[in-house]
Amino acid sequence: MTSLPGQNTSITDVAVVGGGIIGLAVAHALAHRGRQVTVIEGARIGERAAAGVAAGMLAPSSEVDLSDPRLTELALAAHAMYGQWTAALEAETGIDTGYDATGTLLVALHRDHLALIDHLHDFQRERGLAAERLTGKQARDEEPYLAPGIAGALRMPDAQVNPRSLLAALPVALVRAGATILEDTRITAIAPSDGGGYEVSTERDGVVSAIHATQVVVAAGAWSRQIASPIIGMPVVPLPMRPVKGEILRLRGERLIRHVVRTPDVYLVPRADGELVVGATMVELGFDARPTAGGVHDLLREARRAVPGIAELELAEVGVGFRPALRDHLPAIGHVDGDGLFVATGHFRNGVELAPITARLLAALMCGDQLDAGDAALLAPFAPDRFAPTTTQVSR
Ligand SMILES: Cc1cc2nc3c(=O)[nH]c(=O)nc-3n(C[C@H](O)[C@H](O)[C@H](O)COP(=O)(O)OP(=O)(O)OC[C@H]3O[C@@H](n4cnc5c(N)ncnc54)[C@H](O)[C@@H]3O)c2cc1C
Secondary structure, three states: OEEOOOOOEEEEEEEEEOOOHHHHHHHHHHHHOOOOEEEEOOOOOOOOOHHHOOOOEEOOOOOOOOOOHHHHHHHHHHHHHHHHHHHHHHHHHOOOOOOEOOOEEEEEOOHHHHHHHHHHHHHHHHOOOOOEEEEHHHHHHHOOOOOOOOOEEEEEOOEEOOHHHHHHHHHHHHHHOOOEEEOOOEEEEEEEOOOOOEEEEEEEOOEEEEEEEEEEEEOOHHHHHHHHOOOOOOOOOOOOEEEEEEEEEEEEOOOOOOOEEEEOOEEEEEOOOOEEEEEOOOEOOOOOOOOOHHHHHHHHHHHHHHOHHHHHOEEEEEEEEEEEEEOOOOOEEEEOOOOOEEEEEOOOOOHHHHHHHHHHHHHHHHOOOOOOHHHHHHHHHHOHHHHOOOOOOOOO
């Protein structure tokens, strides 16, 4: 970023609005392509970002029945590049990202669950996804701390990463690559500039400034609608965005499991350092950041039914985050005005998983690459203009 002498304006090539996992990953991909990038984050990095609490499951197989097939395709593309992406990030920064491909066990605690996992297994086979059906005994041989009455399980090659480590590593890599990160700096408006590009208005501690950028990416998560609304002078696509609150727990102590363990009601994600993440609730209450007794109780009850030994662990943290959810629960990645304004938002329950593929595809688009047929097909369902108002013909 370059400051203009005597003015409260600076110049950058690309302004990225929002320093969550998506904004940081996109900025990182662009910086690696030689672009001069400025990330503008309204809080401290990680303070408000959903990835600051997220579990970090990379779970295209476990969630195939919950996902639109086009989202599963995108998740599988992310899955295929994840190990390499984190290894490169680790080499750049020396920070361990916690990428772990041990796998996931989806366990059935009773016969109803068993019917559900058999249904999921059929679905996985239909979609060509690898999964192995285990008996209760086989599951307990894998994970001896599972509850004795486990009725059966599915083993899937899903992976996990530590999102907090990614939020630590990406800024280090960005600064190394020459990018600028402005924290505690809120975007108040984005407007097209007379001579081309955009004027991004910012506010920090009551001081108002402007950044001139050739291209802008709105990656403000659940707040993206608030950013999109004051975009001045352009026919912007309205983003039907809402926050979906998630409560999530961090337990600490002896490591009880090696796999990510899920039931249809809860998940438990073990980290190498003894942290066990238990999540997560889905609550439609706007931006209400208060954790509830009921949420904590439900998570602990369900987690204890799967792995009774968790009762002995320390309850180290109760976290709350906001998943950015668009009306169709799919992300919006791409052009907004046919010029230099882009969005990358609405990643809902999968933003950690989809960060590297979102970054790769959006950076290619922003750098004017001709996407090959595979990438173009991967990205097409997530075009933001699917929310553009249409004129409805009413016949009487
Ligand atoms: C409990 C929970 C568990 C989850 N588990 C998983 C999981 O296991 N796997 C997975 O893949 N995903 C998971 N997710 C989802 C994932 O965390 C999100 O999809 C992802 O983090 C969204 O990232 P984002 O960068 O789009 O948005 P955010 O993380 O919301 O980041 C947006 C950033 O923009 C900033 N901002 C907002 N307004 C402004 C402004 N006006 N000016 C400047 N900056 C602004 C905010 O401060 C924020 O830091 C989970 C989410 C939750 C809540």
